[in-house]
Amino acid sequence: TVRHKKTIIPAHWRREYNNNAHEQAILDKLEKRVGPVMATHLPRSYGMAETDLGPGLVLDLVRDHDGGISRSIRELITTGYDLPKLKPSFLEFGKFLSDNLILTRSLLDHNLVVEMREDGPGPIFLIDGFGDPAWIPFSSWIPALGHAKVARRIEEAWQRFEKFAASGGVSDELRRTSSWDQGFLRHRG
Numbered sequence: 001t002v003r004h005k006k007t008i009i010p011a012h013w014r015r016e017y018n019n020n021a022h023e024q025a026i027l028d029k030l031e032k033r034v035g036p037v038m039a040t041h042l043p044r045s046y047g048m049a050e051t052d053l054g055p056g057l058v059l060d061l062v063r064d065h066d067g068g069i070s071r072s073i074r075e076l077i078t079t080g081y082d083l084p085k086l087k088p089s090f091l092e093f094g095k096f097l098s099d100n101l102i103l104t105r106s107l108l109d110h111n112l113v114v115e116m117r118e119d120g121p122g123p124i125f126l127i128d129g130f131g132d133p134a135w136i137p138f139s140s141w142i143p144a145l146g147h148a149k150v151a152r153r154i155e156e157a158w159q160r161f162e163k164f165a166a167s168g169g170v171s172d173e174l175r176r177t178s179s180w181d182q183g184f185l186r187h188r189g
Helices: 019-040 073-078 083-099 143-166 172-177
Strands: 045-051 054-059 112-117 120-126
Touching: 019 045, 019 054, 073 083, 073 112, 073 143, 083 112, 083 120, 083 143
Parallel strands: none
Antiparallel strands: 045 054, 112 120
16 A cells, blocks of 8 residues: 655655555565564565555465465454464464564554464464564664564553453444454455
C-alpha cells in the first residue's frame, strides 16, 4: 500500500512510503541474516506482482496439514477455538523472535496465522507487520533493548488476545460495518 501522510509539508517535498517495498526489504535482510530457519515462523518474499489492486508482495502461503489455508488468530478466536491451546505455539514464536532478534510492529491477531497439524496447533507465522517502527532504532542497535522489546510485544499481544477471546471475538455486525473483517478467509481453497 502506498500512503501519503497528511502534513503541512508540500507534496513535492514528501517522500512516498510503499509498505510492500518496505516489508520486502525487511524480509530480504532477515533471510540473509537469519538464514533458512526464518521459514519456521516468517514467510519468504518472492518480490512484487501486479494484481487487480495494484502491486502486491508475493509471500509463502501458510497451509495446514490437510492442505487448507491456515487461519489467523483472529479467525480462530472468533470461531471459538480455545485460546490456551495456542499458548505453547505462541511462546515458541516469541522465543524465535527473541533468539534471532527479529523486531516487529505490534503483533496483531489478524497478522498471525497458525499452521494446524493433526495433533493441534503448530508454528505461528507473522504475515504482516515486519520491522521496527521506531524512528531511531535503538532496539536494533543494542541487543538487550531488542530482546526486551520482543518480550514486551509478546506479552502485550497475549494480553490483547485474552481480552479479545473473553469478548467472544468479532461479531457478524462488526465484520460487516468495519475493518474488523481483516484476517478472515473468504475461501478455504
